[in-house]
Amino acid sequence: MLVKWEGIVIRTTNYGESNKVVTLFTREHGKVGVMARGAKKPKSRLAAVSQLFTYGFFLCKAGPGTGMPDLSQGDIIESYRELRQDLARTAYAAYIAELTDRLSEEREANPFVFQLLSLTLRYLDEGRDPEILCRIFESKMLVVAGIRPHLHGCTRCGSEQEPYVFSVTQGGLLCPACQGSDPYAITVAPATWKLLRLFQLFDLERLGEIEVKASTRSQLRHVLHRFMDEHLELRLKSRSFLEQLEKLSLS
Ligand SMILES: [Zn+2]
Numbered sequence: 001m002l003v004k005w006e007g008i009v010i011r012t013t014n015y016g017e018s019n020k021v022v023t024l025f026t027r028e029h030g031k032v033g034v035m036a037r038g039a040k041k042p043k044s045r046l047a048a049v050s051q052l053f054t055y056g057f058f059l060c061k062a063g064p065g066t067g068m069p070d071l072s073q074g075d076i077i078e079s080y081r082e083l084r085q086d087l088a089r090t091a092y093a094a095y096i097a098e099l100t101d102r103l104s105e106e107r108e109a110n111p112f113v114f115q116l117l118s119l120t121l122r123y124l125d126e127g128r129d130p131e132i133l134c135r136i137f138e139s140k141m142l143v144v145a146g147i148r149p150h151l152h153g154c155t156r157c158g159s160e161q162e163p164y165v166f167s168v169t170q171g172g173l174l175c176p177a178c179q180g181s182d183p184y185a186i187t188v189a190p191a192t193w194k195l196l197r198l199f200q201l202f203d204l205e206r207l208g209e210i211e212v213k214a215s216t217r218s219q220l221r222h223v224l225h226r227f228m229d230e231h232l233e234l235r236l237k238s239r240s241f242l243e244q245l246e247k248l249s250l251s
Helices: 087-102 111-125 130-144 190-201 214-231 237-250
Strands: 002-015 019-026 030-036 055-061 070-078 165-167 172-174
Touching (some): 019 087, 070 111, 111 130, 130 190, 130 214, 130 237, 190 214
Antiparallel strands (some): 002 019, 165 172
8 A cells, every 4th residue: 555644754674785774754644663685885876865954755655564674765945055055054954853752652653743842943044053953852842742841930838929930840930939859950030931932832833033131042942951851751863973063062
């Protein structure tokens, strides 16, 4: 049976001498693995369409049973050429793709994640602020994963008394009266928690220019990454490289 999926390549793995297993995030079925036979050969008609980040229509032959579908043909909608030519933007895109892969289950449709992923890649390709895009992506994926940080008032008592600190283990902001409950709470400037709250809620389609100071950027990264380390079992290969890059750009 032939099926046609609209999808984005979020992972590729070599398989044998000339084949690739391509993991797609599809609009219709979420994450799906397909076999691209011969795709490692430069002259293969599947070579271009099976590259990481490629957004396209994928025509696949799905056999009976649970076997992996064979990719027979692909039509590229967007290959994000600008993004690929820039080391930093490629690193952000790789991280975003890996995060999508690790936070999604096979064949679990999620049109919101598909839209978020394609839009984020498009903005990266257009040269929008990659670090901020990445923080927005992380914030929204935490909402998808059902573990969003609590950023409306104090996590413990609900008080809106500032200044807040951020407790990674308690999952959100703490007011001055409660901050003694977590000696490891992180000091956060109002700009940081307000942006974190905005990132969870706002519609990415409406992204305008966001001016963010270096110190706020570093707090955003610190809070989100500590939170993800505490609440998600993830060890992302692409993250350490990205962190090196971010530190370089801040210095
Ligand atoms: Zn409190």
